[in-house]
Amino acid sequence: MALIGYLRVSKTDGSQSTDLQYDALIKAGVDPEHLYEDHASGKKADRPQLDACLKALRPGDTLLVWKIDRLGRNLHHLVNIVHDLTARDVGLKVLTGQGAAVDTTSAQGKLVFGIFAALAEFERELISERTKAGLESARARGRTGGRPFKMTPAKVRLAMASMGNPETNVAALCKELGITRQTLYRHVSPTGELRDDGRKLLSNH
CATH class of the missing domain: 3.40.50.1390 (Resolvase, N-terminal catalytic domain)
Structure with missing residues (x-):
């Protein structure tokens, strides 16, 4: 070794x-x-x-x-x-x-890298979502505001890691993920544990 x-x-x-x-x-x-x-x-x-x-x-x-x-x-x-x-x-x-x-x-170091990995996946999905939202907005011509971004597997994993940290600002996390607080709590508990909607989303991917 x-x-x-x-x-x-x-x-x-x-x-x-x-x-x-x-x-x-x-x-x-x-x-x-x-x-x-x-x-x-x-x-x-x-x-x-x-x-x-x-x-x-x-x-x-x-x-x-x-x-x-x-x-x-x-x-x-x-x-x-x-x-x-x-x-x-x-x-x-x-x-x-x-x-x-x-x-x-170490276990703590693996958690930190897990957040990095979730961020990388989230970044890829966010770019894709923004592209789709831009196309939809262009097609709508005059409609103000785009569709809210959906919860995705990458966002669920990032939310799990973030909510497991007591210093996480929930409002800032929701803003970063582009979701509402209600959507967050349907998928992940305040302590970072998966809820039913989160389990369903991850099990389908």
Whole structure:
């Protein structure tokens, strides 16, 4: 069960250094021989060392990155990587930054990443819904206001994770999801547990 580290800087002209990342990963216990380093933009798909790093991971290993933006090109890419790692029994730990709560070797870290995954799915569905709402509005010609967005599986999962956090602002959550408070509580309880409508929605997808 090895610790594997991945480093990335955005420029290849030497103006950015991996020193901070390198020192942090070594301090976290990664052997220098188990470090993989790319010099590429975060949006660039071709990252040979990341590919080599992912292939080198074995069940029981843990992948460590300095910050979460060092790993994925975007949220969807990150979610796909972690789903693949989880399926292979490989953990992920983020050492610092906004993603430092992500540690898929712990229950709390898995919950945090579950919220990330739900957000990624929610983002995809929201874009689709907005596109449909725009088309409907254009066809209606003159009708003010669009149809309210429906509850979706991604929204249910995000609501479950959010309502399980006592610090969640319910009004803000409903506004973000584009649903009413009544719709929220038909699907999810105040403590984040599924209700009948939520179970039905998830069971059909």
